[in-house]
Amino acid sequence: MKKTLLDQVLDWSGRALVAAILGFVMLPFIVVALASFNDSAILSFPPENWSLRWYGNAFGYSDFGDGLLNSLRIAAFGATIALVAGAGFAYALDRYAFPGKAFLNGVLMSPLIIPNFTIGLGLLILSAAAGIPRTMWLVIAVHVIIVLPFVVRSVYVSLRNFDRAYETAAESLGASPRRTLLTVTLPLLLPGLISGGLFAAILSFNEFTASLFVVSQRTQTLPVAMYNYVREYADPTLAAVSVIYVVTVALILLVVHKIFRLEKVLNVE
Amino acid sequence: MSKRPFLAWFVSPSVLIAFGIAASFLAIVQYSLRAHVPGSLDPGGFTLDNFTTLLKTIYGQAFLDTALLCVWTALFTLLVGYPLAYALVRAKSARLRSAILLVSLTPLFLGEIVRTYSWIIVLGNQGFLNSTLLQLGIIDEPFSLMFTMTGVVIALVHFTLPIVVVMLAAALSHIDRNLERAATSLGAGRIRVFFTVTLPLSMPGIAAAASTAFAWTFSAFATPQMIGGGQVQTISTLVYQVGFASFNFPLAASLSLSGLAFSILVIALFNAGIRRLERFGAH
Numbered sequence: 001m002k003k004t005l006l007d008q009v010l011d012w013s014g015r016a017l018v019a020a021i022l023g024f025v026m027l028p029f030i031v032v033a034l035a036s037f038n039d040s041a042i043l044s045f046p047p048e049n050w051s052l053r054w055y056g057n058a059f060g061y062s063d064f065g066d067g068l069l070n071s072l073r074i075a076a077f078g079a080t081i082a083l084v085a086g087a088g089f090a091y092a093l094d095r096y097a098f099p100g101k102a103f104l105n106g107v108l109m110s111p112l113i114i115p116n117f118t119i120g121l122g123l124l125i126l127s128a129a130a131g132i133p134r135t136m137w138l139v140i141a142v143h144v145i146i147v148l149p150f151v152v153r154s155v156y157v158s159l160r161n162f163d164r165a166y167e168t169a170a171e172s173l174g175a176s177p178r179r180t181l182l183t184v185t186l187p188l189l190l191p192g193l194i195s196g197g198l199f200a201a202i203l204s205f206n207e208f209t210a211s212l213f214v215v216s217q218r219t220q221t222l223p224v225a226m227y228n229y230v231r232e233y234a235d236p237t238l239a240a241v242s243v244i245y246v247v248t249v250a251l252i253l254l255v256v257h258k259i260f261r262l263e264k265v266l267n268v269e
Numbered sequence: 270m271s272k273r274p275f276l277a278w279f280v281s282p283s284v285l286i287a288f289g290i291a292a293s294f295l296a297i298v299q300y301s302l303r304a305h306v307p308g309s310l311d312p313g314g315f316t317l318d319n320f321t322t323l324l325k326t327i328y329g330q331a332f333l334d335t336a337l338l339c340v341w342t343a344l345f346t347l348l349v350g351y352p353l354a355y356a357l358v359r360a361k362s363a364r365l366r367s368a369i370l371l372v373s374l375t376p377l378f379l380g381e382i383v384r385t386y387s388w389i390i391v392l393g394n395q396g397f398l399n400s401t402l403l404q405l406g407i408i409d410e411p412f413s414l415m416f417t418m419t420g421v422v423i424a425l426v427h428f429t430l431p432i433v434v435v436m437l438a439a440a441l442s443h444i445d446r447n448l449e450r451a452a453t454s455l456g457a458g459r460i461r462v463f464f465t466v467t468l469p470l471s472m473p474g475i476a477a478a479a480s481t482a483f484a485w486t487f488s489a490f491a492t493p494q495m496i497g498g499g500q501v502q503t504i505s506t507l508v509y510q511v512g513f514a515s516f517n518f519p520l521a522a523s524l525s526l527s528g529l530a531f532s533i534l535v536i537a538l539f540n541a542g543i544r545r546l547e548r549f550g551a552h
């Protein structure tokens with residue numbers, strides 16, 4: 001069928017619109033990259049002299065290094081706990097009926113509606129009232145609560161798309177329920193589990209608002225260290241940190257996309 | 270069922286976490302009903318004073334500003350996100366789809382600080398926009414976007430866009446294309462097909478995306494704090510201020526609770542409105 005003139009105009013204006021929106025999404029990251037290589041401490045565009053001094057500054061500032069280590073530790077522990085708890089719950093949610101299921105589900109999903117600052121404040125008050133010191137474990141607890149709904153959702157989606165015939169086949173061949181779970185169900189769920197855990201780790205790594213309420217100087221995460229830096233200094237060191245951040249995240253996303261296909265993970269196909 | 274013994278193993282960690290959530294929520298409720306003792310972190314006796322304090326103008330203003338900010342952000346995010354989601358689902362080339370998906374998702378995984386800081390560099394008085402426009406001679410003096418509602422909304426639209434695109438794309442990809450084909454074969458043009466078939470069918474997705482965008486914006490802290498710079502006061506920035514500048518945790522708790530109730534109420538009202546629209550669209 002031949003396209004009419006109107007169709008062509010629609011096609012091209014649609015493409016221009018989408019390109020403009022993608023430009024809007026990319027704009028701040030392009031600008032921050034320009035700023036990070038600008039020798040001057042005062043923002044100016046286009047930069048007159050190029051340099052890597054802000055990258056040197058970023059690596060030399062110990063709060064960022066400590067913050068990065070804290071963030072990695074918190075994300076690793078938080079995502080693992082959330083994955084174990086979330087996967088177990090998603091499995092029970094899909095396969096079993098038990099008393100209080102809907103209520104439990106409601107409570108666990110509530111952090112999707114409750115703003116992060118309220119969750120942070122709540123755990124701060126709770127820990128103060130219960131005399132729990134503000135250690136790394138408090139920060140991890142906050143992160144587990146925040147990322148758990150995302151893990152449950154992602155594992156639950158994989159369970160829904162799961163072909164139960166494999167389990168039935170294993171059982172009819174004499175496998176015990178435990179053996180079926182370990183040798184059939186878990187391996188088949190692995191992609192969903194990995195993507196859920198990875199998603200949780202990335203969310204936890206980036207979590208800022210709730211963390212701000214519960215961290216101490218010693219346990220501050222990278223985003224909190226970055227926030228504190230902007231409030232104290234006005235130089236573009238943070239632009240360098242941001243560029244490293246953007247490049248790392250984009251690479252991780254690209255790898256995940258190559259292996260798992262994000263369309264599938266996000267259920268947008 | 271024979272597999273029942275597994276159940277305790279599967280749900281006990283999440284029961285523990287649910288207890289933590291419930292306990293911290295109860296702690297907030299309890300604190301919101303206690304008096305603030307200046308100079309002490311321990312709360313005093315039971316009182317309703319915190320909630321009457323919230324009736325003061327500055328708090329009322331913060332509620333209004335927050336609501337306004339959320340509504341504008343949700344609206345613009347939908348307008349910007351819909352074409353992106355549409356292109357993501359309908360583009361013919363797989364490469365293009367991947368590119369759109371990756372670009373729209375990257376911001377989601379960058380956190381609030383990197384994104385907000387990047388927008389400060391774009392929007393600042395000596396930032397990218399002002400420098401460029403001054404040099405091109407389009408403007409004579411820098412215009413201010415920092416510390417304004419407009420600036421905060423721009424950054425928040427960017428902040429909320431990825432989740433809205435994902436939700437809209439999920440809704441659009443589940444629409445039965447045969448309905449569009451039927452409309453076309455009956456002689457409807459593309460614009461008409463879009464407005465009478467595709468758009469109404471994606472209404473549930475739009476409603477879900479809009480309320481998520483609202484909740485997401487309501488929860489934002491760093492963006493209004495850093496770009497609003499105290500000129501745009503939201504519930505989240507006020508909670509932090511009341512908590513950490515004056516250590517009035519009882520008031521911060523009641524502010525949080527009222528904020529939560531407020532946002533649930535707005536979303537409920539909004540969903541009721543959308544349902545009415547949907548019925549309207551069905552005719």
